[in-house]
Amino acid sequence: MSAPRTRLGYDGVVAVMPVTIPYARYSTRSAHWWLGRALGELIRGSGLAKAAVDGVCVSSFTLGPDTAVGLMQHLGMSPRWLDHIPMGGASGVVALRRASRAVQAGDAEVIACIAGDTNHVDSFRNTVSQFSRFAQDAVYPYGAGGPNASFALLTDHYMKQYGATREDFGKLCVAQRENALRNPHALMKKPLTLAQYIDARPITDPIHLFDCVMPCAGAEGFLVMTEERARAMKLPFVRIGSTIERHNAFPDDPIQFRGGWAMDRDALYEHAAVAPADVDFVETYDDYPVINMLQFEDLGFCAKGEAPAFVREHDFTIAGSFPFNTSGGQLSVGQAGAAGGYLGMVQAMRQLTDSAGATQIEGARVGLVSGFGMINYDRGLCSGAAILERGQA
């Protein structure tokens, strides 16, 4: 047996040009429109010629019947590298992971990573009712609660197992709302108090209204290219310290109380040569607050079961002791389908290139972005995380 192979670093490859197409609660447009606008912003914003983008990575739930292939003809692109990542909330991390290796290996020079979805009035019901075969066979017929019901079960179990309270979840939601009020892209514009959170109407016990993300339309994107090119084009960039992904982790757990991060976090920090304490801010995938707690634990900020105490100890606002979901997260910005899996990535890139506007954390140098996606049956299957570092030395 040979010794474990060493993973290559991400030297010489960077991410640039975070773009957001402002979200809308409902849209009469199709996903192509949202994705096309994101690509357009990337090209116009970077000053690249359209043909210079020779790689594209796409994530979308509502692009059907098209895939990334059809979208290329739709958008008049002829990339020599194309990927379609159907990993929901893990899409941003995984797109960065795939694209950076392709650029590093020379399979493409510039890769546009885009994620977007439309939201027609009946889109969400259609997406949920046809989400996956296991969901169709073994979840949707049980009350058709969609992700609310699946997360309600995980939340119920987590609360009973580890003593989390609604106040703990509420603290995170309230902090994120405070952050969102500084983010012009956030759909939620009104302050949220803990009392409002607690008194909100029950949706699917113990999930109440403000535990749920609001489906909306929107798109996000970024470019991956060589550091040399970014410097030449004078584009502020972030370096990639390390990335991980994992799918269908811990299949024998009777109910989800941890995600794939718990399998890979040591590799994540080791590869980036940073420790959790070195991380200046964290952007998690937050479709429901319980999943934030799982990420705090599984990414090593506290031990398993200690997230409730961790939440009670910290301040999660931009200026707080643990700056967290500084855009407001999906809970306050809105969940634009697969773009939700890019929200943290784009926001982290802004933090590390001093373009986060009113949400800017002073002097942020290291950020952690984490993704989670695809409740195929009873649990989220995809997990990923990336450590990003400020580019200019």
Next chain:
Amino acid sequence: MTDPLVKPKKKNPVERTRLPTRPPAPRSRAAQGLTRAAAEGVFEMQTCGDCGALQYPPREVCHQCLSERLVWKDADPRGTLIATTVLRHSNDLYFRERLPWKVGTVKMAAGPSVVAHVHEDCAEGGAVRLALKLDRSGQAVLHALPEKDTPNMNDAPQLRESTCDPKFRRVLVSDGKSAMGLAVARAMLDAGANAVFLGDPTSWKTVKAFDALVASDPRVQPVELDVTDTDSVDRLAASIGGKVEILVNTAAYLRDGGILGRKDVILARDAFEVNVLGMMRLAQAFGPGMGFRAADGSNNAVAWVNILSIHALAALPARGAWSASMAAALSAAQTLRAEFAGAGVRVMNVFPGPIDEEWEQLTPPPKLAPAAVAKAIVQGLQGGLEDVYVGDIAEELRTRLRENHKAVERELGQ
């Protein structure tokens, strides 16, 4: 403890009748293995024929060893309820009208975790037993039930959505003068039916047991009904069609005789007239009304019961004409099942072996007492079944058909 079901009030004719909706029906073909089990009231799970792993949701190959040799096997239905939620919102019309709705995660003793409808008497963290039942779409769903029966547990609204319990429902027994019809009527009364409309196809003939039953219970209402007479069927439907919530078709015509030994089809025509066309006449007259009332409160119309014979599946040549009518009746029942599916009225087919009644006088035992068949029918309705095989002969013939249907043909022909 479940609150006992309250006897439904008389229907207010001014109120709009709630139209039937169905829970989500699409399933993969593999998942229909659960439906087959639920239709018969057994608890089976997909199991690997090579490594023995039990898996859920159903798959195309074994999730452990990737073998394609998957079989459906009896499984241990016990488990622990490890998480619950009460839905106060749903994306689906059917559930929206029935909120709140309780679901949960059950860790099965046999391995996998499953999402299930949760009976209100189940305690979180406690032991439960799982049952496969058909929902109003006719598709299998898992119900987590209390480990041991609790008082009135069958009255729980969520469970009642998957069953066709005669309690507080009104039943039409199409031929109440036969031994079978009388037994079914008695069993329905014992099961708490609100009314039994007892069909009388021969008002010119006195049957003491019929008169005695009518006299014995104010819930029994004799009604004239001859399933071979379209006018008679239509008249009755016009009179009580809106009140029938369970219809048990006991009208039957059984005579000896094959096909080649005769020069006419009179015997076959008579058998078809009752057993096949009679069912169709009843369906055309009563079916639309039952479908319309399929979501009408706690005494909604729920079930259509056909008493066939195990010989619907394999002809008994000595009764060849009758056997053909049974096979045709089964085929018609399958069509009715598809046609009722939109409303969610269940078509339950009963497949007994020989019944101990006058037209089976010369059939050697074992023969089923009509009361035994009636009991199986009530249990089938209470369990929400779709196919009920009654008695040892029926079970044996089924097994033999599975083993070698050609051998059955040869042996029944001797």
